Structure formats: structure tokens, C-alpha cells
Amino acid sequence: MIIGIPKGLLYYRYEALWRSFFHTLKIETLVSQNTDYGLMAEGIRNTADESCLPAKIYLGHVRSLAGKCDYILVPRFDGTGKNEKLCERFFGMYDTVKNTFPGVRLLDYNLSSKGLHSEARGFVEMGARLGKHPFVSLFAYNQAKKTQKEQQAAQVRRQKKRLAAEGAKILLVSQPYVIHDTQLGKPLLQILKDLNITPVFSDDCDAAECVKASRKISKQLYWSMNKESIGSIPLLQNQVDGVILLTAYPCGTDSLVNEMVMRKVRDIPVIQILLDEQQGEAGLQTRLESFADIIAKR
Amino acid sequence: MPQSVIFTFPRLGDYHIVIKSFLREIVPAAHVIVPPPVTQKTLDLGSRYSPDFICSPFKVTLGNYLEGLEQGANVLLQTGMGCRFGYYGEVQEQILRDLGYDFQFLCFSCGQARLDRVYAAMKRLNPSLNPAQFAHALLAGAKKIHMMDKFNRYMRENMAFEKAQGSFLRLQSNLYEALQKTNNISLLHQTSGAIFAAMNKIPLETPQRPLRVGVVGDLYTLMEPSSNFYLENELIKQGISVSRMMSVSFLFLRSNARSLRGAQGYLKYTVGANGVDSVCQCKRYAQMGFDGIVHMKSFGCTPEINATPALQRLSRDYKIPILHLSFDTQTSETGVQTRIEAFSDMLAMKRKAQAASAAPAFGKGERSVGNA
Structure with missing residues (x-):
């Protein structure tokens, strides 16, 4: 049996957890290829035109996996507690995929703040659908959790190394599925590299610390992933030279949260860069170069 | 202070x-x-x-x-x-x-x-x-909202067929005037009795099978008529009975579980805000044999975009045309008007085609004129 994992959206947050869970259960996984132009175009063809670009790309990944595996993992998330929610996009991802590709077999679990939908329960149910005993699934889940923690610790270590580097450093505040996507964030990273700027990633910070720090910018914010990304600004603003808010059109949560950041964060240069499906790299290059100049002058 | x-x-x-x-x-x-x-x-x-x-x-x-x-x-x-x-x-x-x-x-x-x-x-x-005063104000408010919603719902469904033009609007302004005058609950009860009796007496010329359109979508675009260029009034002008379940009373009484049951087969989970209501209501309209559905949202409304694939599948399965409209501050009124006119023309034509193909002895002759 092969489980397909689309390399988009929450893959960048839960990669270690998912892979390790299925690995312990001795189930083969197949992660879709890196995003390229063709895959993005395929996704755009299959989604409502107002969906955000990462969601369109995600549909492209699902499409590319169809027929190559027995199940495709498309979980449904709404949040982990009171005031800890995810973007509504994730509420509806399972049903969006299901209704767009009715023939594809999906494997899902529900992470909800309502009722008894803890993560462990979701994984046990998922295991049951694959014919695994609850204890076996629970064991695999615990293993996976450990792997996830190790990976997070490794990320924090990587962060320290980057912060210790010489030269200009820019904090990239972004959803992980935007900055780490080969079609969206990679061209930007390449330009930064050419400019000899060290990128510091918001998702490499300790999540709990970020959530706490985010209260300095916004008290009522209830999107967990946004708290984690913007919380990195108060945490690191003395260690970096500038902040880039990287977002993809039309991100529902960033539309408000980035506005809040730009109004509240005053003592460090901040720019917002909006990526869309028609982006040309020349415009991106100009903006980044001028931002680098501003930082150098300070 | x-x-x-x-x-x-x-x-x-x-x-x-x-x-x-x-x-x-x-x-x-x-x-x-x-x-x-x-x-x-x-x-x-x-x-x-x-x-x-x-x-x-x-x-x-x-x-x-x-x-x-x-x-x-x-x-x-x-x-x-x-x-x-x-x-x-x-x-x-x-x-x-x-x-x-x-x-x-x-x-x-x-x-x-x-x-x-x-x-x-x-x-x-x-x-x-004091709490008693507060509770009284709440009750009076709830009663007023209920009266408004009940009246407006009946009005949307029947205004296209009133015999004397303007009778519904006149009664509506009477109702609003009465609502502004008093917060006394028993007086409100009396008014409500009088207004609804008058409402039911408004003479109508309803055709035997009127064209019916259901309106679903996000709460703000549905309830603030300026944000959809008074789309419902346009439909009513075309002689269409308009049904809309969304209202403030609906928001207070809705439940996710109930709506999710209603959307069975099309949604497994709730999709945020009123997305699940849109699917549930759309399915209900389709089962009730409505002629068409207008799905309205503000541009970029995530819950409604989540609901869109389910609505498109519903449209295919039940062969019911759905007009998807998205509004923002740049939307042109003429563009929307043209689309609504085309949509209502299409519904009327579909009805005619159905009648023509139903005349021969064979079957119902279900024919789809495609999705708008």
C-alpha cells in the first residue's frame, strides 16, 4: 500500500510527523514532486479562481499523485483550542479536494478544537482505516511525535547558526508553505543569496515563544500559524537588519495580519512582498535590491 | 462619563x-x-x-x-x-x-x-x-428582529406577484415605523398580529408555477443589499419569487451539526463561517425543485470558496443552474445587472424547453441548459 502526500500547505509543518508515522507502520509513502510551473498551472485549472495560490498549488500536487498511490493524505484542520485556529482554507481543504476530484481515494484525519478530536485520536482512526490496531497506531504516533520534536529542535539550531552568520540578515515572515515552495519562495531566496544576505526563517523559531511574543503586535489574533510567524519579529528584531513579509495572493489571514504588523512594527525596516501566479522575477529583484540598499544605509 | x-x-x-x-x-x-x-x-x-x-x-x-x-x-x-x-x-x-x-x-x-x-x-x-432592563431590551430586540425577518422573507417570495404595485413596500414602512416607536413587548405582539394579518391579505396574482430562485452566500453580502446592488429587487422585478434563508434570526438559530446533516454527500466537515449553510440550503432548494440559485460572496471569501466545489457538484447532480457572483468595491453595477438579466432569461427559457419536451408522452425530459 502506498500513501501519497501532497507537497503543499501543511506538509511543511507536519512532514516529519506524517512520514515517521507511516514509516513506523511500515506503510510506503510517496511525496509529490517539487512545485514547478506545469504543476501550478494544473492546480490553477482545477480550482475556483479566487482560491489562494498555495491552495491552487496544493490541488496541483493532489492531481499529480492521483493514480500513483492507494490513498492521498488530505487532513482537515480547524485548530487546536480556543483562540488557536487555522485559516478557514484548511477547514475546507478535504471537501474541496473531494468535490474537485470525486474519484480519488482520500485518507483524512480531523484536527478540531471542538469535541474530542485530538491529534492522537485522528491518527488512531487513520490507522484503523489502514487496518492497524489502535495500540500499534498509538505507538507509531508517539514515535512520530518524537521525530517531529527532534526536527523542530534541529530547526532551532539551524536558526542559531544563521543568526550567528556575518553580514546582513533578513527575517522572512511567511507561512512555511509559501517560503519553502520551489515555485513561490525559492526565486526570492536565490536573489537574497546573490545579494549576500542571510535569510532567517520565521518558522525556524520556537513556536511557543513566538506565540507568546506575538501578543506584542496583536492581542486578539486567533490564527496559530500567523501568531507563530509574526511572533518571530519581536523575538528577533534586534538580531536582524530587516523584515520581509512574504505572502501569496489572496491570503485571507495575511491580508489583515500584515496590515497590523506594518502599523505596529516601527523600529525596523519592513516590506511586504505579494506573490501571485503571474509574477515576473524582474520586479521582485528590483524590490529586494532597493530593500537591501535601505538596510545597508542604516 | x-x-x-x-x-x-x-x-x-x-x-x-x-x-x-x-x-x-x-x-x-x-x-x-x-x-x-x-x-x-x-x-x-x-x-x-x-x-x-x-x-x-x-x-x-x-x-x-x-x-x-x-x-x-x-x-x-x-x-x-x-x-x-x-x-x-x-x-x-x-x-x-x-x-x-x-x-x-x-x-x-x-x-x-x-x-x-x-x-x-x-x-x-x-x-x-440593571439586568432586568437589559433582558427586556434584549427580548424586545429579538421580537423585532423576528418580525422583520418573517415579514421580509414573505415579501421576497411574493412581492413579484402583488396586484397593486407598492403594497408590500407600504406595509414594510408601516412595520418599520411601528418598530421604531415602541419597545413595549406586548404592544409589539399586537402590532405583529395586525401587520401579519395585513400581509396575508395583500392581493396576489401568483402564477401556477412561478419561477423560483434561492439565494445563498456569505452573510454580509446577502444581508446588506447595497453590497450586491439590490440583486434581490432585480430578480423580483423580473417576476421571480426569491427565497433567502439567511437573516439575523437564522444566524442565532443555526447549528453546524444540522447544516452539516443537510449538506450530506457534499461536505464531510464544516468549511468555516456559513459555507456549510450555503451547501445545505442549496441542496434543499435543489430538492424542492427551484429553478435556479444565486451564490453571492464578497471577493476572496474563504468559507464560500471552500463551498464552491461542492456547489458545482450539486449543480451537476441536480441539474440546477447556479450563478456565482463575487462582489468587491470595484464591481460594476451594469455588469452584475447584465448577468442577472441573462440568468433570469435563461431560467425562463429552460422552463419553456421543459414544458415543450414534457408534452410528448415520454418521461419528464429533464434538460440542462448548463451552469451559468
Whole structure:
């Protein structure tokens, strides 16, 4: 049996957890290829035109996996507690995929703040659908959790190394599925590299610390992933030279949260860069170069 | 209170009537500024200070606040939950503060949207407020909302067929006038009896099988008619009976579980805010044999976009045409009008084609004219 994992959206947050869970259960996984132009175009063809670009790309990944595996993992998330929610996009991802590709077999679990939908329960149910005993699934889940923690610790270590580097450093505040996507964030990273700027990633910070720090910018914010990304600004603003808010059109949560950041964060240069499906790299290059100049002058 | 309280709040359909009398009852010393009807000026003001790709309700309500503040308001009310709407308050407050306005912002969003919080906030504005008074104001408000929603629902469904033009609108203005006059619950009961009796007596010329259209979508675009260019009135002018379940009463009484059951086969989980209601209502309209459905949302509304694939599948399965409309502050009224006219023409043509193909003895001859 092969489980397909689309390399988009929450893959960048839960990669270690998912892979390790299925690995312990001795189930083969197949992660879709890196995003390229063709895959993005395929996704755009299959989604409502107002969906955000990462969601369109995600549909492209699902499409590319169809027929190559027995199940495709498309979980449904709404949040982990009171005031800890995810973007509504994730509420509806399972049903969006299901209704767009009715023939594809999906494997899902529900992470909800309502009722008894803890993560462990979701994984046990998922295991049951694959014919695994609850204890076996629970064991695999615990293993996976450990792997996830190790990976997070490794990320924090990587962060320290980057912060210790010489030269200009820019904090990239972004959803992980935007900055780490080969079609969206990679061209930007390449330009930064050419400019000899060290990128510091918001998702490499300790999540709990970020959530706490985010209260300095916004008290009522209830999107967990946004708290984690913007919380990195108060945490690191003395260690970096500038902040880039990287977002993809039309991100529902960033539309408000980035506005809040730009109004509240005053003592460090901040720019917002909006990526869309028609982006040309020349415009991106100009903006980044001028931002680098501003930082150098300070 | 060093200065007198002057309330303002965002407009939503005709509900300002109820909100105004509610506020007047619990804080009698206060003035209430009902924001002027939404005009191009409101949109221009709101969009000038709003983030780029936020949904249009944010821009319009910000415009409402700005117009209210210009008239001297100093206490602003906001609520919201379910989607981005819940986070509007904090950002709008920040934008208005950065513009230099001085005001008190009462935001009952998400976890704050509780009656005890409202009571506590109002008690601060009016120290002599007591729970009984508050409860009475709430009950009167609820009764008024119920009356308005019941009347308007009947009106949407039947106004296209009134014998004497304007009879519904006349009665509606009578109703609104009565609602403004009193907060006395027993008096409201009497009025409600009289108005509904008069409503049922309005002479109608309903055809045997009228064209029926259901309207679904996000709550703001559905309930604030200026944000959809009075689409329902357009449909009514074309002689169509319009059904819309969304209303403030609906929002208070809805339940996710019930809507999810209604959307069975098309949604497994809720998709945020009222997305699941759209699918549930759409399925119900399809089963009731409606001629078409209009799905409206503000541009970029995530829950409604989540619902869209399910709606498209419903449209294919039940062969019911759905017109998807998306509104923002840049939408052109003419464009929307053309699409609505084309849609209602198409529905009428479909009806004719059905009648023609049903005439021969064979079967029902279900024919689809495609999705709009």
C-alpha cells in the first residue's frame, strides 16, 4: 500500500510527523514532486479562481499523485483550542479536494478544537482505516511525535547558526508553505543569496515563544500559524537588519495580519512582498535590491 | 462619563432600526448615529484606508465608521466570528486610531461575543443599568428582529406577484415605523398580529408555477443589499419569487451539526463561517425543485470558496443552474445587472424547453441548459 502526500500547505509543518508515522507502520509513502510551473498551472485549472495560490498549488500536487498511490493524505484542520485556529482554507481543504476530484481515494484525519478530536485520536482512526490496531497506531504516533520534536529542535539550531552568520540578515515572515515552495519562495531566496544576505526563517523559531511574543503586535489574533510567524519579529528584531513579509495572493489571514504588523512594527525596516501566479522575477529583484540598499544605509 | 455617549455601528440591511432602539433603551442618555446608507463615498473612504486584498465588508464597515465619526460618534460597536470577520475589530480600531480619531471601541468578537460582556460594557456607559432592563431590551430586540425577518422573507417570495404595485413596500414602512416607536413587548405582539394579518391579505396574482430562485452566500453580502446592488429587487422585478434563508434570526438559530446533516454527500466537515449553510440550503432548494440559485460572496471569501466545489457538484447532480457572483468595491453595477438579466432569461427559457419536451408522452425530459 502506498500513501501519497501532497507537497503543499501543511506538509511543511507536519512532514516529519506524517512520514515517521507511516514509516513506523511500515506503510510506503510517496511525496509529490517539487512545485514547478506545469504543476501550478494544473492546480490553477482545477480550482475556483479566487482560491489562494498555495491552495491552487496544493490541488496541483493532489492531481499529480492521483493514480500513483492507494490513498492521498488530505487532513482537515480547524485548530487546536480556543483562540488557536487555522485559516478557514484548511477547514475546507478535504471537501474541496473531494468535490474537485470525486474519484480519488482520500485518507483524512480531523484536527478540531471542538469535541474530542485530538491529534492522537485522528491518527488512531487513520490507522484503523489502514487496518492497524489502535495500540500499534498509538505507538507509531508517539514515535512520530518524537521525530517531529527532534526536527523542530534541529530547526532551532539551524536558526542559531544563521543568526550567528556575518553580514546582513533578513527575517522572512511567511507561512512555511509559501517560503519553502520551489515555485513561490525559492526565486526570492536565490536573489537574497546573490545579494549576500542571510535569510532567517520565521518558522525556524520556537513556536511557543513566538506565540507568546506575538501578543506584542496583536492581542486578539486567533490564527496559530500567523501568531507563530509574526511572533518571530519581536523575538528577533534586534538580531536582524530587516523584515520581509512574504505572502501569496489572496491570503485571507495575511491580508489583515500584515496590515497590523506594518502599523505596529516601527523600529525596523519592513516590506511586504505579494506573490501571485503571474509574477515576473524582474520586479521582485528590483524590490529586494532597493530593500537591501535601505538596510545597508542604516 | 465626561462627555455624552454617541454610538455608531456598521450598517447591515435594515437592522439599524433594532440596534438603535436597543441602544436607546439600555443607555437612555446616549445619542445613536445610524450611519448613512452605503454610497460610493462610503466605499471610497473605506477602501482608501483598508488593506489591499481584504474582503469588501471590511472596507464598507470601515467607511461606515468614518462617516459616523465625522458626524461626532465616540463609541463604536463591532462584532464578528467564524472567519476573518472575527479579526476585523482589532485592525479597524488600529486604522482609525492611526488616523487620529478619539473614540471608545467596543468589540464583541469571537470569545467576547457573549451577553455578559455586552452587559458589562453597557453598564460602564450607563451605571444605572440593571439586568432586568437589559433582558427586556434584549427580548424586545429579538421580537423585532423576528418580525422583520418573517415579514421580509414573505415579501421576497411574493412581492413579484402583488396586484397593486407598492403594497408590500407600504406595509414594510408601516412595520418599520411601528418598530421604531415602541419597545413595549406586548404592544409589539399586537402590532405583529395586525401587520401579519395585513400581509396575508395583500392581493396576489401568483402564477401556477412561478419561477423560483434561492439565494445563498456569505452573510454580509446577502444581508446588506447595497453590497450586491439590490440583486434581490432585480430578480423580483423580473417576476421571480426569491427565497433567502439567511437573516439575523437564522444566524442565532443555526447549528453546524444540522447544516452539516443537510449538506450530506457534499461536505464531510464544516468549511468555516456559513459555507456549510450555503451547501445545505442549496441542496434543499435543489430538492424542492427551484429553478435556479444565486451564490453571492464578497471577493476572496474563504468559507464560500471552500463551498464552491461542492456547489458545482450539486449543480451537476441536480441539474440546477447556479450563478456565482463575487462582489468587491470595484464591481460594476451594469455588469452584475447584465448577468442577472441573462440568468433570469435563461431560467425562463429552460422552463419553456421543459414544458415543450414534457408534452410528448415520454418521461419528464429533464434538460440542462448548463451552469451559468
